[in-house]
Amino acid sequence: xxxxxxxxxxxxxxxxxxxxxxxxxxxxxxxxxxxxxxxxxxxxxxxxxxxxxxxxxxxxxxxxxxxxxxxxxxxxxxxxxxxxxxxxxxxxxxxxxxxxxxxxxxxxxxxxxxxxxxxxxxxxxxxxxxxxxxxxxxxxxxxxxxxxxxxxxxxxxxxxxxxxxxxxxxxxxxxxxxxxxxxxxxxxxxxxxxxxxxxxxxxxxxxxxxxxxxxxxxxxxxxxxxxxxxxxxxxxxxxxxxxxxxxxxxxxxxxxxxxxxxxxxxxxxxxxxxxxxxxxxxxxxxxxxxxxxxxxxxxxxxxxxxxxxxxxxxxxxxxxxxxxxxxxxxxxxxxxxxxxxxxxxxxxxxxxxxxxxxxxxxxxxxxxxxxxxxxxxxxxxxxxxxxxxxxxxxxxxxxxxxxxxxxxxxxxxxxxxxxxxxxxxxxxxxxxxxxxxxxxxxxxxxxxxxxxxxxxxxxxxx
Amino acid sequence: xxxxxxxxxxxxxxxxxxxxxxxxxxxxxxxxxxxxxxxxxxxxxxxxxxxxxxxxxxxxxxxxxxxxxxxxxxxxxxxxxxxxxxxxxxxxxxxxxxxxxxxxxxxxxxxxxxxxxxxxxxxxxxxxxxxxxxxxxxxxxxxxxxxxxxxxxxxxxxxxxxxxxxxxxxxxxxxxxxxxxxxxxxxxxxxxxxxxxxxxxxxxxxxxxxxxxxxxxxxxxxxxxxxxxxxxxxxxxxxxxxxxxxxxxxxxxxxxxxxxxxxxxxxxxxxxxxxxxxxxxxxx
Numbered sequence: 001x002x003x004x005x006x007x008x009x010x011x012x013x014x015x016x017x018x019x020x021x022x023x024x025x026x027x028x029x030x031x032x033x034x035x036x037x038x039x040x041x042x043x044x045x046x047x048x049x050x051x052x053x054x055x056x057x058x059x060x061x062x063x064x065x066x067x068x069x070x071x072x073x074x075x076x077x078x079x080x081x082x083x084x085x086x087x088x089x090x091x092x093x094x095x096x097x098x099x100x101x102x103x104x105x106x107x108x109x110x111x112x113x114x115x116x117x118x119x120x121x122x123x124x125x126x127x128x129x130x131x132x133x134x135x136x137x138x139x140x141x142x143x144x145x146x147x148x149x150x151x152x153x154x155x156x157x158x159x160x161x162x163x164x165x166x167x168x169x170x171x172x173x174x175x176x177x178x179x180x181x182x183x184x185x186x187x188x189x190x191x192x193x194x195x196x197x198x199x200x201x202x203x204x205x206x207x208x209x210x211x212x213x214x215x216x217x218x219x220x221x222x223x224x225x226x227x228x229x230x231x232x233x234x235x236x237x238x239x240x241x242x243x244x245x246x247x248x249x250x251x252x253x254x255x256x257x258x259x260x261x262x263x264x265x266x267x268x269x270x271x272x273x274x275x276x277x278x279x280x281x282x283x284x285x286x287x288x289x290x291x292x293x294x295x296x297x298x299x300x301x302x303x304x305x306x307x308x309x310x311x312x313x314x315x316x317x318x319x320x321x322x323x324x325x326x327x328x329x330x331x332x333x334x335x336x337x338x339x340x341x342x343x344x345x346x347x348x349x350x351x352x353x354x355x356x357x358x359x360x361x362x363x364x365x366x367x368x369x370x371x372x373x374x375x376x377x378x379x380x381x382x383x384x385x386x387x388x389x390x391x392x393x394x395x396x397x398x399x400x401x402x403x404x405x406x407x408x409x410x411x412x413x414x415x416x417x418x419x420x421x422x423x424x425x426x427x428x429x430x431x432x433x434x435x436x437x438x439x440x441x442x443x444x445x446x447x448x449x450x451x452x453x454x455x456x457x458x459x460x461x462x
Numbered sequence: 463x464x465x466x467x468x469x470x471x472x473x474x475x476x477x478x479x480x481x482x483x484x485x486x487x488x489x490x491x492x493x494x495x496x497x498x499x500x501x502x503x504x505x506x507x508x509x510x511x512x513x514x515x516x517x518x519x520x521x522x523x524x525x526x527x528x529x530x531x532x533x534x535x536x537x538x539x540x541x542x543x544x545x546x547x548x549x550x551x552x553x554x555x556x557x558x559x560x561x562x563x564x565x566x567x568x569x570x571x572x573x574x575x576x577x578x579x580x581x582x583x584x585x586x587x588x589x590x591x592x593x594x595x596x597x598x599x600x601x602x603x604x605x606x607x608x609x610x611x612x613x614x615x616x617x618x619x620x621x622x623x624x625x626x627x628x629x630x631x632x633x634x635x636x637x638x639x640x641x642x643x644x645x646x647x648x649x650x651x652x653x654x655x656x657x658x659x660x661x662x663x664x665x666x667x668x669x670x671x672x673x674x675x676x677x678x679x680x681x682x683x684x685x686x687x688x689x690x691x692x693x694x695x696x697x698x699x700x701x702x703x704x705x706x707x708x709x710x711x712x713x714x715x716x717x718x719x720x721x722x723x724x725x726x727x728x729x730x731x732x733x734x735x736x737x738x739x740x741x742x743x744x745x746x
Binding site (some may be wrong): 016129146170171172180209210211212215216217238239240242244247251252254255257258261262265266267273274275276278281398451 | 504
């Protein structure tokens, strides 16, 4: 019988302590906690959680195994649908997906599905349990562009089906946003990310770094010279947006992408790193998404006093509630209904402040969202040394520009149907490259769908 | 791994290396650049592509030891390898889209400053081979700092050397030589300047007096070099552009050089250097 116990809280590093280090914030469940939490799952016959998971992890089934203490079997069940469970267990927005649909959440707290997934994945890694089950090689080759979550998900599904898969990555390390974007304190690189990418490689997937598709080789080259039978584009949304306001090119204004890439990919947060990073004393982060929270919390850990500036109210913050909560706990200030209009600097061209206007929420627009409007004569200047622009990103146009027959929509995304098929035969796409910036798990879902579609396509083609 | 198959010490602080990078060598075009990393902890260092050999699958780069990372590059020996070499990056020189016939009617003057001589070389070679008139002005601090003089002489019609101290060629600045040639009616149809930002700024001022079209190649800061970080932002014709993907070459008369110079020095200024130590946990 299911107990009426409350959701088992997860242990975290003390906010005061973690604000001074880059170690993981969330410590995860231990065996005892995981066992206890697993008993809260009702094992619904029509599991709403599963339907809400973009990669359809068989949630009640793996939790059933956790209840019995069969952690390896639980992990095997997850591995059928996800090759990155330790990552997803950490960075998925469970509250709006699996946990958001959990019946336990109707009257109380949903089952901590994410934390259980993380526990199972971490247990596997620590106990060196691996799943390498795959079909025999079928002689067909698929190229995957980008080693982020979409590319990794697509590649592992195809490898399991017997395809010879090569991932082409532009940076020197694989992982895409998992490596350059999400900070160490949310997603440890050397342990978690490297291990799960290692698992994908164990399936036989080759990863070639330092390849700029569209420059080093083109998609035409992949088909004509390198003998690939199909291509999946999971190149993400890498181009940072700026506000186009005066002063944006002053020294001290950086994109969140630049700031995070310096810290995460280039390890600039470490004392011995050869890549510099600058935070000054005061940092202002513009934007309210997960990337804004990551940038703010990184700047805080580097010793700055950090304020997040957002033009709507806290209710509209696009970041996960947990990230905002963590940021606040660590001492990050939030200034809502504040819109930057200019960045001011000194005579040497360095940032000294950010000029903002006060906003208020107006009437709901066509989408039903109340859009912010400026309060007249409400300008003020906040002192700051660094401004980090976290306004979202858009897809890089390079691949479309260098691939005949591939079309792009008005927002810069690659045109692709539900299955990922693009306007060019044999070329599939998914994730942020199609939709614009979204989440790790949405990209993985798109990668899986495209893998199935590529399998269909190549079977038919013969 | 990307093996260094040839190393040549051009001056005590400037080193030329031929590096194995098959795909890159096959795809490289004049005007483009690449990024190298010396080892697992290394910075991503952008360098212009000085030459490429498609048959051998090698690219040639030239590095001046000025900072920690460039000193590490120069310290590598023949047989050593870079852990990473990625490219080609950026847009090729816009003139390579011209037909050979169009090129043959052009008259180029290239102005190369210091290390900028390296990226001028493949362009001069490309256009010279296709029948264009090519004059090259190389500026260097002194004779010891002069690079690729012999190689350049083979791929141009006239080579002019300017040194600050007169130890080789004419004593004086490249801009003086350029203006002298233009005043004498050299009849150039296109100028290209590659070198320190400040040199390019002054070449633009000189060339403008004679209404000579001028292209410059901007060596901005960058991290990834693929459009992801935006560290390379420059204002061109009043618009913000990313030098790494939209450049590195731009119409000189549209470039805000003062801003570009200031931005280039961002991490070089003293306060940042002093700041760049581990600050984790400071004051808490």
